[in-house]
Amino acid sequence: MKGSLKLGRIAGIKIQVHWTFLLLILWIVVLELTKGNSTEAILWSTFFIMVLFGCVVLHELGHALTAQRFNIPTQQITLLPIGGVASLEKMPEDPKEEFLVAIAGPAVNVVIALILYMVLPMEQFLVEDPEMAEEVLSTINGSNFLFFLFSANVLLVLFNLIPAFPMDGGRIFRALLSLKFSRVQATRMAAKLGQLVAFFFLFIGLFYNPILILIAIFVYFGAQGESVMVQQLAILKDHNVEEAMMTNITTVLPEDRLEEVIDIILTGTERDFIVAQNGEVKGVLYQSALIEAFKSNRSDLRVKDIMDKDVKTIQASDDLTTIYRMIQSKTKSFFPVLEGDELVGAVDRENVNEFMVFHGLGHDRLLGSQSKA
Numbered sequence: 250m251k252g253s254l255k256l257g258r259i260a261g262i263k264i265q266v267h268w269t270f271l272l273l274i275l276w277i278v279v280l281e282l283t284k285g286n287s288t289e290a291i292l293w294s295t296f297f298i299m300v301l302f303g304c305v306v307l308h309e310l311g312h313a314l315t316a317q318r319f320n321i322p323t324q325q326i327t328l329l330p331i332g333g334v335a336s337l338e339k340m341p342e343d344p345k346e347e348f349l350v351a352i353a354g355p356a357v358n359v360v361i362a363l364i365l366y367m368v369l370p371m372e373q374f375l376v377e378d379p380e381m382a383e384e385v386l387s388t389i390n391g392s393n394f395l396f397f398l399f400s401a402n403v404l405l406v407l408f409n410l411i412p413a414f415p416m417d418g419g420r421i422f423r424a425l426l427s428l429k430f431s432r433v434q435a436t437r438m439a440a441k442l443g444q445l446v447a448f449f450f451l452f453i454g455l456f457y458n459p460i461l462i463l464i465a466i467f468v469y470f471g472a473q474g475e476s477v478m479v480q481q482l483a484i485l486k487d488h489n490v491e492e493a494m495m496t497n498i499t500t501v502l503p504e505d506r507l508e509e510v511i512d513i514i515l516t517g518t519e520r521d522f523i524v525a526q527n528g529e530v531k532g533v534l535y536q537s538a539l540i541e542a543f544k545s546n547r548s549d550l551r552v553k554d555i556m557d558k559d560v561k562t563i564q565a566s567d568d569l570t571t572i573y574r575m576i577q578s579k580t581k582s583f584f585p586v587l588e589g590d591e592l593v594g595a596v597d598r599e600n601v602n603e604f605m606v607f608h609g610l611g612h613d614r615l616l617g618s619q620s621k622a
Protein backbone atom coordinates (compact mmCIF):
# COMPACT_ATOMS: atom_id res chain seq x y z
CA MET A 250 0.00 0.00 0.00
CA LYS A 251 1.33 3.44 -0.87
CA GLY A 252 2.35 5.79 1.91
CA SER A 253 3.36 3.06 4.34
CA LEU A 254 6.34 2.97 6.66
CA LYS A 255 8.15 -0.35 6.95
CA LEU A 256 8.66 -1.43 10.54
CA GLY A 257 10.45 -4.69 9.91
CA ARG A 258 9.95 -8.32 8.99
CA ILE A 259 8.57 -11.25 10.96
CA ALA A 260 8.82 -14.75 9.45
CA GLY A 261 9.58 -13.14 6.09
CA ILE A 262 6.44 -11.00 6.19
CA LYS A 263 6.85 -7.25 5.89
CA ILE A 264 5.20 -5.35 8.73
CA GLN A 265 4.26 -1.81 7.78
CA VAL A 266 2.15 1.03 9.11
CA HIS A 267 0.07 3.30 6.88
CA TRP A 268 0.42 7.05 7.35
CA THR A 269 -3.29 7.40 8.21
CA PHE A 270 -2.44 5.60 11.44
CA LEU A 271 -1.11 8.99 12.60
CA LEU A 272 -4.66 10.33 12.28
CA LEU A 273 -5.80 7.75 14.82
CA ILE A 274 -3.11 8.86 17.29
CA LEU A 275 -4.07 12.47 16.62
CA TRP A 276 -7.73 11.67 17.22
CA ILE A 277 -6.89 9.98 20.55
CA VAL A 278 -4.84 13.00 21.66
CA VAL A 279 -7.62 15.44 20.71
CA LEU A 280 -10.18 13.27 22.51
CA GLU A 281 -8.04 13.26 25.68
CA LEU A 282 -7.49 17.01 25.47
CA THR A 283 -11.21 17.75 25.17
CA LYS A 284 -11.73 15.63 28.29
CA GLY A 285 -9.18 17.89 29.99
CA ASN A 286 -6.83 15.01 30.78
CA SER A 287 -3.19 15.48 31.81
CA THR A 288 -0.16 14.96 29.58
CA GLU A 289 0.56 11.79 31.49
CA ALA A 290 -2.89 10.42 30.65
CA ILE A 291 -2.40 11.29 26.97
CA LEU A 292 0.94 9.46 26.93
CA TRP A 293 -0.62 6.40 28.57
CA SER A 294 -3.45 6.36 26.02
CA THR A 295 -1.06 6.69 23.10
CA PHE A 296 1.17 3.96 24.52
CA PHE A 297 -1.93 1.80 24.96
CA ILE A 298 -2.92 2.17 21.30
CA MET A 299 0.60 1.17 20.24
CA VAL A 300 0.58 -1.96 22.41
CA LEU A 301 -2.95 -2.79 21.24
CA PHE A 302 -1.81 -2.58 17.64
CA GLY A 303 1.04 -4.88 18.62
CA CYS A 304 -1.71 -7.37 19.50
CA VAL A 305 -3.32 -6.65 16.12
CA VAL A 306 -0.03 -7.54 14.40
CA LEU A 307 0.00 -10.84 16.32
CA HIS A 308 -3.62 -11.41 15.24
CA GLU A 309 -2.70 -10.86 11.58
CA LEU A 310 0.35 -13.11 11.99
CA GLY A 311 -2.09 -15.75 13.20
CA HIS A 312 -3.86 -15.57 9.81
CA ALA A 313 -0.64 -15.32 7.79
CA LEU A 314 1.25 -18.15 9.47
CA THR A 315 -1.76 -20.47 9.27
CA ALA A 316 -2.09 -19.63 5.56
CA GLN A 317 1.61 -20.39 5.18
CA ARG A 318 0.92 -23.93 6.37
CA PHE A 319 -1.39 -24.28 3.35
CA ASN A 320 1.33 -22.91 1.06
CA ILE A 321 -0.25 -19.48 0.72
CA PRO A 322 2.36 -16.75 1.16
CA THR A 323 1.68 -13.31 2.64
CA GLN A 324 3.41 -10.25 1.24
CA GLN A 325 2.82 -7.86 4.10
CA ILE A 326 0.81 -6.89 7.11
CA THR A 327 -0.37 -3.28 7.03
CA LEU A 328 -1.63 -1.39 10.06
CA LEU A 329 -4.49 1.01 9.33
CA PRO A 330 -6.57 3.08 11.78
CA ILE A 331 -9.35 0.49 11.39
CA GLY A 332 -7.04 -2.40 12.24
CA GLY A 333 -4.60 -4.66 10.46
CA VAL A 334 -4.72 -6.14 7.00
CA ALA A 335 -2.70 -9.23 6.12
CA SER A 336 -2.20 -9.34 2.35
CA LEU A 337 -2.52 -13.06 1.71
CA GLU A 338 -1.86 -13.98 -1.89
CA LYS A 339 -5.31 -15.60 -1.90
CA MET A 340 -7.72 -17.26 0.48
CA PRO A 341 -7.71 -21.05 0.56
CA GLU A 342 -10.57 -22.48 -1.51
CA ASP A 343 -10.97 -25.47 0.73
CA PRO A 344 -13.62 -24.51 3.33
CA LYS A 345 -11.79 -26.26 6.16
CA GLU A 346 -8.56 -24.44 5.37
CA GLU A 347 -10.37 -21.10 5.06
CA PHE A 348 -12.05 -21.73 8.39
CA LEU A 349 -8.70 -22.37 10.08
CA VAL A 350 -7.02 -19.34 8.49
CA ALA A 351 -9.95 -17.09 9.47
CA ILE A 352 -10.24 -18.30 13.04
CA ALA A 353 -6.48 -18.23 13.72
CA GLY A 354 -6.50 -14.42 14.05
CA PRO A 355 -9.15 -14.13 16.79
CA ALA A 356 -7.65 -17.24 18.44
CA VAL A 357 -4.44 -15.26 19.03
CA ASN A 358 -6.42 -12.59 20.92
CA VAL A 359 -8.15 -15.30 22.93
CA VAL A 360 -4.73 -16.58 24.01
CA ILE A 361 -3.52 -13.06 24.89
CA ALA A 362 -6.71 -12.40 26.87
CA LEU A 363 -6.40 -15.73 28.70
CA ILE A 364 -2.80 -15.04 29.69
CA LEU A 365 -3.72 -11.56 30.96
CA TYR A 366 -6.72 -13.00 32.78
CA MET A 367 -4.46 -15.41 34.63
CA VAL A 368 -1.82 -12.87 35.66
CA LEU A 369 -4.21 -10.04 36.57
CA PRO A 370 -5.90 -9.61 39.96
CA MET A 371 -9.33 -9.50 38.28
CA GLU A 372 -11.37 -8.88 41.46
CA GLN A 373 -9.58 -5.55 41.78
CA PHE A 374 -11.12 -4.29 38.53
CA LEU A 375 -14.43 -6.09 38.44
CA VAL A 376 -15.83 -4.21 41.41
CA GLU A 377 -19.57 -4.22 41.91
CA ASP A 378 -19.76 -0.65 43.11
CA PRO A 379 -20.16 1.50 39.97
CA GLU A 380 -18.63 4.57 41.59
CA MET A 381 -15.49 2.72 42.55
CA ALA A 382 -15.32 1.11 39.12
CA GLU A 383 -15.43 4.53 37.55
CA GLU A 384 -12.62 5.70 39.77
CA VAL A 385 -10.45 2.69 38.94
CA LEU A 386 -11.15 2.75 35.20
CA SER A 387 -11.72 6.42 34.30
CA THR A 388 -8.35 6.81 32.56
CA ILE A 389 -5.61 4.44 31.52
CA ASN A 390 -2.61 4.38 33.85
CA GLY A 391 0.12 2.04 35.02
CA SER A 392 -2.12 0.19 37.45
CA ASN A 393 -5.01 -0.62 35.09
CA PHE A 394 -3.10 -0.74 31.78
CA LEU A 395 -3.11 -4.54 31.50
CA PHE A 396 -6.78 -4.73 32.42
CA PHE A 397 -7.60 -2.35 29.55
CA LEU A 398 -5.45 -4.50 27.29
CA PHE A 399 -7.33 -7.60 28.44
CA SER A 400 -10.69 -5.92 27.74
CA ALA A 401 -9.54 -4.69 24.34
CA ASN A 402 -8.46 -8.18 23.33
CA VAL A 403 -11.83 -9.61 24.40
CA LEU A 404 -13.55 -6.89 22.34
CA LEU A 405 -11.27 -7.66 19.37
CA VAL A 406 -12.37 -11.29 19.51
CA LEU A 407 -16.07 -10.42 19.74
CA PHE A 408 -15.89 -7.75 17.05
CA ASN A 409 -13.97 -9.94 14.61
CA LEU A 410 -16.46 -12.75 15.00
CA ILE A 411 -19.35 -10.58 13.77
CA PRO A 412 -20.32 -12.28 10.49
CA ALA A 413 -19.49 -9.26 8.33
CA PHE A 414 -17.74 -10.72 5.31
CA PRO A 415 -14.85 -10.09 4.50
CA MET A 416 -14.11 -9.72 8.22
CA ASP A 417 -13.00 -12.88 10.04
CA GLY A 418 -16.48 -13.83 11.26
CA GLY A 419 -17.80 -13.46 7.71
CA ARG A 420 -15.05 -15.72 6.37
CA ILE A 421 -15.85 -18.31 8.99
CA PHE A 422 -19.51 -17.97 7.97
CA ARG A 423 -18.65 -18.46 4.28
CA ALA A 424 -16.49 -21.47 5.07
CA LEU A 425 -19.41 -23.04 6.92
CA LEU A 426 -21.84 -22.20 4.10
CA SER A 427 -19.38 -23.73 1.60
CA LEU A 428 -19.92 -27.08 3.23
CA LYS A 429 -23.48 -27.04 1.89
CA PHE A 430 -23.45 -24.58 -1.04
CA SER A 431 -21.08 -23.88 -3.93
CA ARG A 432 -18.32 -21.38 -3.27
CA VAL A 433 -20.00 -18.78 -5.49
CA GLN A 434 -23.34 -19.13 -3.69
CA ALA A 435 -21.69 -19.21 -0.27
CA THR A 436 -19.73 -16.05 -1.05
CA ARG A 437 -22.82 -14.30 -2.40
CA MET A 438 -24.77 -15.08 0.77
CA ALA A 439 -21.91 -14.12 3.09
CA ALA A 440 -21.36 -10.90 1.12
CA LYS A 441 -25.07 -9.99 1.33
CA LEU A 442 -25.05 -10.43 5.09
CA GLY A 443 -21.74 -8.52 5.26
CA GLN A 444 -23.26 -5.56 3.44
CA LEU A 445 -26.28 -5.62 5.70
CA VAL A 446 -24.04 -5.52 8.76
CA ALA A 447 -22.05 -2.71 7.09
CA PHE A 448 -25.21 -0.56 7.04
CA PHE A 449 -25.68 -1.32 10.71
CA PHE A 450 -22.04 -0.32 11.42
CA LEU A 451 -22.58 2.88 9.45
CA PHE A 452 -25.68 3.74 11.44
CA ILE A 453 -24.01 3.12 14.82
CA GLY A 454 -20.85 4.85 13.60
CA LEU A 455 -22.69 8.03 12.67
CA PHE A 456 -23.79 8.43 16.29
CA TYR A 457 -20.93 6.97 18.29
CA ASN A 458 -17.66 6.24 16.57
CA PRO A 459 -16.26 7.52 13.24
CA ILE A 460 -13.93 4.51 12.98
CA LEU A 461 -16.98 2.31 12.61
CA ILE A 462 -17.96 4.33 9.53
CA LEU A 463 -14.59 3.51 7.95
CA ILE A 464 -15.04 -0.16 8.81
CA ALA A 465 -18.54 -0.06 7.28
CA ILE A 466 -17.09 1.27 4.00
CA PHE A 467 -14.30 -1.32 4.09
CA VAL A 468 -16.77 -4.16 4.69
CA TYR A 469 -19.31 -2.97 2.12
CA PHE A 470 -16.89 -2.65 -0.78
CA GLY A 471 -14.74 -5.57 0.36
CA ALA A 472 -17.76 -7.86 0.30
CA GLN A 473 -18.82 -6.63 -3.12
CA GLY A 474 -15.31 -6.89 -4.60
CA GLU A 475 -14.67 -10.36 -3.31
CA SER A 476 -18.08 -11.64 -4.35
CA VAL A 477 -17.43 -10.47 -7.91
CA MET A 478 -13.94 -11.98 -7.84
CA VAL A 479 -15.19 -15.39 -6.74
CA GLN A 480 -17.87 -15.33 -9.46
CA GLN A 481 -15.30 -14.41 -12.10
CA LEU A 482 -12.86 -17.08 -10.94
CA ALA A 483 -15.67 -19.62 -11.15
CA ILE A 484 -16.30 -18.63 -14.79
CA LEU A 485 -12.60 -18.96 -15.66
CA LYS A 486 -12.06 -22.21 -13.81
CA ASP A 487 -11.54 -25.27 -16.02
CA HIS A 488 -10.80 -23.12 -19.06
CA ASN A 489 -7.29 -22.72 -20.34
CA VAL A 490 -5.42 -19.77 -21.74
CA GLU A 491 -5.67 -21.16 -25.27
CA GLU A 492 -9.43 -20.46 -25.27
CA ALA A 493 -9.03 -16.73 -24.62
CA MET A 494 -5.75 -15.85 -26.31
CA MET A 495 -5.16 -13.84 -29.47
CA THR A 496 -3.45 -15.90 -32.14
CA ASN A 497 -3.35 -13.31 -34.90
CA ILE A 498 -0.56 -11.17 -33.47
CA THR A 499 2.27 -9.16 -34.94
CA THR A 500 5.67 -9.56 -33.33
CA VAL A 501 8.38 -6.93 -33.61
CA LEU A 502 12.17 -7.20 -33.59
CA PRO A 503 14.44 -5.67 -30.92
CA GLU A 504 16.23 -3.66 -33.63
CA ASP A 505 13.01 -2.26 -35.17
CA ARG A 506 12.69 1.52 -35.16
CA LEU A 507 9.77 2.96 -33.22
CA GLU A 508 8.27 4.54 -36.36
CA GLU A 509 7.83 1.07 -37.81
CA VAL A 510 5.81 0.02 -34.78
CA ILE A 511 3.71 3.19 -34.98
CA ASP A 512 2.82 2.22 -38.56
CA ILE A 513 1.59 -1.17 -37.36
CA ILE A 514 -0.49 0.48 -34.63
CA LEU A 515 -2.04 2.98 -37.01
CA THR A 516 -2.98 0.38 -39.60
CA GLY A 517 -4.23 -2.26 -37.15
CA THR A 518 -5.93 -2.72 -33.79
CA GLU A 519 -3.04 -4.07 -31.70
CA ARG A 520 -1.73 -1.99 -28.81
CA ASP A 521 1.04 -3.96 -27.14
CA PHE A 522 3.58 -6.12 -28.93
CA ILE A 523 5.71 -9.14 -28.24
CA VAL A 524 9.33 -8.53 -29.10
CA ALA A 525 10.78 -11.74 -30.51
CA GLN A 526 13.84 -12.85 -32.42
CA ASN A 527 14.29 -16.28 -34.00
CA GLY A 528 11.16 -17.46 -32.25
CA GLU A 529 12.48 -16.45 -28.83
CA VAL A 530 10.59 -13.89 -26.72
CA LYS A 531 12.90 -10.99 -25.82
CA GLY A 532 10.45 -8.58 -24.27
CA VAL A 533 7.13 -6.78 -24.43
CA LEU A 534 6.63 -3.38 -26.00
CA TYR A 535 3.79 -1.51 -24.35
CA GLN A 536 1.94 1.23 -26.19
CA SER A 537 2.34 3.39 -23.10
CA ALA A 538 6.16 3.12 -23.35
CA LEU A 539 5.92 4.06 -27.02
CA ILE A 540 3.82 7.13 -26.24
CA GLU A 541 6.29 8.13 -23.49
CA ALA A 542 9.21 7.88 -25.95
CA PHE A 543 7.39 10.07 -28.45
CA LYS A 544 6.40 12.64 -25.86
CA SER A 545 10.04 13.06 -24.89
CA ASN A 546 11.09 13.26 -28.55
CA ARG A 547 13.05 10.03 -28.45
CA SER A 548 11.58 8.55 -31.60
CA ASP A 549 15.13 7.76 -32.71
CA LEU A 550 15.14 4.90 -30.18
CA ARG A 551 14.83 1.24 -31.08
CA VAL A 552 12.31 -1.23 -29.70
CA LYS A 553 14.95 -2.87 -27.47
CA ASP A 554 15.59 0.48 -25.72
CA ILE A 555 12.06 0.87 -24.38
CA MET A 556 10.73 -2.68 -24.19
CA ASP A 557 9.94 -4.38 -20.90
CA LYS A 558 12.55 -7.13 -20.58
CA ASP A 559 11.03 -8.63 -17.45
CA VAL A 560 8.53 -10.78 -19.36
CA LYS A 561 6.17 -13.25 -17.75
CA THR A 562 5.25 -15.91 -20.25
CA ILE A 563 2.39 -18.31 -19.79
CA GLN A 564 1.61 -21.73 -21.24
CA ALA A 565 -1.40 -22.21 -23.53
CA SER A 566 -2.51 -25.13 -21.37
CA ASP A 567 -2.42 -23.07 -18.14
CA ASP A 568 -5.65 -22.38 -16.32
CA LEU A 569 -7.24 -18.98 -17.05
CA THR A 570 -7.48 -18.36 -13.30
CA THR A 571 -3.67 -18.21 -13.23
CA ILE A 572 -3.65 -15.26 -15.58
CA TYR A 573 -6.56 -13.62 -13.74
CA ARG A 574 -4.52 -13.70 -10.54
CA MET A 575 -1.40 -12.49 -12.35
CA ILE A 576 -3.28 -9.51 -13.79
CA GLN A 577 -4.80 -8.72 -10.39
CA SER A 578 -1.63 -8.92 -8.33
CA LYS A 579 1.03 -7.72 -10.75
CA THR A 580 1.30 -4.50 -12.67
CA LYS A 581 1.52 -6.44 -15.93
CA SER A 582 -1.46 -6.89 -18.20
CA PHE A 583 -0.04 -8.46 -21.38
CA PHE A 584 1.49 -11.91 -21.62
CA PRO A 585 3.11 -13.93 -24.41
CA VAL A 586 1.61 -17.42 -24.62
CA LEU A 587 3.88 -20.39 -25.32
CA GLU A 588 3.26 -23.99 -26.18
CA GLY A 589 6.40 -25.64 -24.91
CA ASP A 590 9.04 -23.22 -26.21
CA GLU A 591 7.06 -22.05 -29.19
CA LEU A 592 5.29 -18.69 -29.21
CA VAL A 593 1.65 -19.29 -30.16
CA GLY A 594 -0.17 -16.10 -29.12
CA ALA A 595 -0.71 -13.43 -26.53
CA VAL A 596 -3.28 -12.73 -23.87
CA ASP A 597 -4.15 -9.45 -22.17
CA ARG A 598 -6.63 -8.03 -19.68
CA GLU A 599 -9.24 -7.35 -22.38
CA ASN A 600 -9.14 -10.97 -23.56
CA VAL A 601 -9.83 -12.21 -20.06
CA ASN A 602 -12.61 -9.63 -19.61
CA GLU A 603 -14.22 -10.57 -22.93
CA PHE A 604 -14.02 -14.23 -22.03
CA MET A 605 -15.77 -13.54 -18.71
CA VAL A 606 -18.48 -11.44 -20.36
CA PHE A 607 -19.38 -14.07 -22.96
CA HIS A 608 -18.98 -17.13 -20.81
CA GLY A 609 -20.49 -15.39 -17.79
CA LEU A 610 -23.66 -14.66 -19.76
CA GLY A 611 -23.92 -18.35 -20.53
CA HIS A 612 -23.53 -19.18 -16.86
CA ASP A 613 -26.22 -16.73 -15.82
CA ARG A 614 -28.68 -18.11 -18.36
CA LEU A 615 -27.87 -21.59 -17.18
CA LEU A 616 -28.48 -20.63 -13.57
CA GLY A 617 -31.68 -18.78 -14.56
CA SER A 618 -33.19 -21.70 -16.43
CA GLN A 619 -32.30 -24.06 -13.59
CA SER A 620 -34.00 -21.92 -10.97
CA LYS A 621 -37.16 -21.69 -13.09
CA ALA A 622 -37.38 -25.45 -13.45
Ligand SMILES: [Zn+2]
Pocket residue numbers: 308309312354355409417
Ligand atom coordinates in the same frame (compact mmCIF):
# COMPACT_ATOMS: atom_id res chain seq x y z
ZN1 LIG B 1 -8.49 -11.13 11.44
